[in-house]
Amino acid sequence: MSLSPEYYAKALLRTLNIQQPVLLEEVAGRIGLQIDEVNSSGFDGALLRIAGRPDGIIGVRKTIREKERKRFTIAHEIGHYVLPGHDAENPYCDADDLVAIGKEAEKFERAANKFAAEFLLPSQAVRRIVRRLGISFGTIRFVGKQFEVSITAAAVQCVKVADNGMLVMSKRGRVKSFEKGQNFGGYVEMGELPAGSLAAQLGSKQREKRGTVNASVWLGPGYEEYRMTEHSIWMPKYERILTLLVH
Secondary structure (H helix, E strand, C coil), rough: CCCCCCHHHHHHHHHHHHCCCCHHHHHHCCCEEEEEECCCCCCCCCECCCCCCEEEEEEEEEECCHHHHHHHHHHHHHHHCCCCCCCCCCCCCCCCCHCCCCCCCCCCHHHHHHHHHHCCCCHHHHHHHHHHCCCCCHHHHHHHHHEEEEHHHHHHHHHHHHCEEEEEECCCCCEEEEEEECCCCCCCCCCCCCCCCCCCCCCEEEEEEEEEEEHHHHHHHCCCCCCEEEEEEEEECCCEEEEEECC
């Protein structure tokens, strides 16, 4: 039986007795990795292994401005280093690889992201916060600040432990992936953003919108009798929309 990426993240946290927020440079040094910021236009993160030796170098694009995004990139590459079978994969990861979620994502990138999320945002701690505050972008921003991660990383982890939420990622007007809690029924089709969604109304004049929508707008036929809250945020720098759906 194969072990989950989250299992390896928890095991590393426990073995090294790591406290939150994680000091990634210290962790990297303890497991034989060196972190270097590099000039790159083709990748955000890379893991270069040294043949025949249990060590390597993590390269992080120097021009990434956000500290939180750099932290997730480093944790993602640590995931590639720790997880079995990742040594034969492409060593370079671009921006899309670092937000890969859901069944549509490439399995090794999805696994490295799951590792990074659990490593930086332990689900047990995040679950306690979400149970106390509820699932919302307010809670997500609070979690991001507490654990020094981006709003995207915090949103994914919060939704996974919230049960009644779903996070949808869209780019350039098309739904790319989604993550949902265990008790959230229904799925979102990949393709064009639903015309009746609040996300489809966002643009340069309005970057955030919250309201109630018919569940069938996102989930399709069979959900016409249900309503749910939609909160969508446009992130122009990444040409991405994050949508939080809660029922």
